[in-house]
Amino acid sequence: QKEVEQDPGPLSVPEGAIVSLNCTYSNSAFQYFMWYRQYSRKGPELLMYTYSSGNKEDGRFTAQVDKSSKYISLFIRDSQPSDSATYLCAMSASGNNRLAFGKGNQVVVIP
Amino acid sequence: SAVISQKPSRDICQRGTSLTIQCQVDSQVTMMFWYRQQPGQSLTLIATANQGSEATYESGFVIDKFPISRPNLTFSTLTVSNMSPEDSSIYLCSVEDLDSNEQFFGPGTRLTVL
Numbered sequence: 001q002k003e004v005e006q007d008p009g010p011l012s013v014p015e016g017a018i019v020s021l022n023c024t025y026s027n028s029a030f031q032y033f034m035w036y037r038q039y040s041r042k043g044p045e046l047l048m049y050t051y052s053s054g055n056k057e058d059g060r061f062t063a064q065v066d067k068s069s070k071y072i073s074l075f076i077r078d079s080q081p082s083d084s085a086t087y088l089c090a091m092s093a094s095g096n097n098r099l100a101f102g103k104g105n106q107v108v109v110i111p
Numbered sequence: 112s113a114v115i116s117q118k119p120s121r122d123i124c125q126r127g128t129s130l131t132i133q134c135q136v137d138s139q140v141t142m143m144f145w146y147r148q149q150p151g152q153s154l155t156l157i158a159t160a161n162q163g164s165e166a167t168y169e170s171g172f173v174i175d176k177f178p179i180s181r182p183n184l185t186f187s188t189l190t191v192s193n194m195s196p197e198d199s200s201i202y203l204c205s206v207e208d209l210d211s212n213e214q215f216f217g218p219g220t221r222l223t224v225l
Binding site: 002004008032034036041042043044045046049088090092097098099100101102103104 | 159
């Protein structure tokens with residue numbers, strides 16, 4: 001079983017829709033959870049960073065962590081064409097700066 | 112967040128040759144990391160480079176293939192040695208903000224080996 005599972009299937013949504021992305025993981029030691037956004041031919045850009053379980057909101061973005069289910073989510077409200085990118089989930093354990101990544105989800109927001 | 116640059120941004124190389132990738136940060140950082148991003152695969156950590164000590168390699172990666180230098184707190188290099196087409200990938204460096212534990216990435220080096 002991979003440490004982090006993320007369905008890489010491309011996701012196309014109309015502009016203004018809610019985008020829902022998720023990852024599951026197997027390592028119960030993971031405490032820090034991140035979402036990165038990666039535009040084509042660019043490096044990953046840190047979007048959301050959360051510690052342990054709970055929700056975090058930043059503008060149109062909401063990150064949710066459910067440690068009991070080993071499941072994290074990212075929601076993008078009122079999606080824009082500029083949100084078209086690949087979204088990578090990542091996580092790490094306390095005291096360990098090695099990030100474990102999902103494969104990434106390609107999102108296309110259609111005007 | 113730190114501003115990170117990488118050189119070259121891309122290269123096409125012949126098998127059997129070596130390529131050195133440079134990573135420059137605009138501020139002093141303790142921890143620098145090198146990742147590989149292969150098509151359809153997860154970002155994978157190659158090694159962690161701390162200034163003044165030997166790099167720490169992850170399982171499946173060895174120093175002879177991926178030698179790393181870390182001469183100061185703002186710079187690191189990764190060399191991909193004796194390249195084969197399987198080394199075609201994007202190579203990324205990242206740094207960690209010790210206050211927030213957040214990691215930030217450079218723009219990447221896109222390597223194609225023929």
